[in-house]
Amino acid sequence: MKAYVYVSLKKSVLDPQGKTIHGALKKMGYRGIDDLRQGKYFEIALDDSVSREDAQAEVERIAREVLTNPVIEEYSFTIDG
Amino acid sequence: MKAYVYVSLKKSVLDPQGKTIHGALKKMGYRGIDDLRQGKYFEIALDDSVSREDAQAEVERIAREVLTNPVIEEYSFTIDG
Secondary structure (H helix, E strand, C coil), X not given: CEEEEEEEXXXXXXXXXXXXHHHHXXXXXXXXXXXXXXXXXXXXXXXXCCCHHHHHHHHHHHXXXXXXXXXXXXXXXXXXX | CEEEEEEEECXXXXXXXXXXXXXXXXXXXXXXXXXXXXXEEEEEEECCCCCHHHHHHHHHHHHHHHHCCCCCEEEEEEEEC
């Protein structure tokens, strides 16, 4: 079973790295991009002995308590397989 | 229209940051995690004047030429809205 956790900066938090990439893309001639924000992405391989419900709870807890800084970041996750 | 680009290290490339997080989770008592790999994630807001076909092509090109180091990384992307 695989879990995918996405951590991104809250909308209200400035993202200088994203801004830099956005600016670079504009200079390179890419049109039609209004905004770009960068985040982190985690691919977690879970033991097959773990039930889907336990996986859901465990991944949620890991995302909230370990992978995300709640002051400036928010997370979402999906589980498949 | 929003595009989401996911960039991760190729399977054959070591991921020390992911290993460190994996080790930390184990020490914290999280069980059932076989592997953890970290990647990058980009959220791109596209101008509504861009057609879906153009967006598809442009995002693919940005992912391949700008956001990914083809020597060690691979990418995937989705477009919605």
